[in-house]
């Protein structure tokens with residue numbers, strides 16, 4: 001059997017995503033039938049982790065001042081404090097690192113909480 005990258009459309013957000021050869025091989029290796037997923041990787045992750053989860057990238061982080069900003073998928077920035085980051089992920093927080101987070105409103109406006117590095 002030969003595998004080929006397939007360009008699919010997410011049934012939830014409508015974004016195009018690639019069903020990669022490696023994923024297809026993985027399924028085959030596990031003895032699963034190769035069925036194209038209906039959701040993009042991001043929506044699949046949200047299904048698992050709950051609807052309140054967002055993805056973004058670290059715009060900058062000042063370790064001395066203990067805070068930084070995440071660039072959200074819509075292009076706007078959101079504040080985060082280093083206590084919002086999972087302790088095991090804190091050393092990995094740096095510019096352009098992709099993260100998952102939730103949004104909480106505080107008296108100074110929305111801020112990101114439960115920040116995790118995307119693997």
Ligand SMILES: [Zn+2]
Nearest residue numbers: 010013040043
């Ligand atoms: Zn999607």
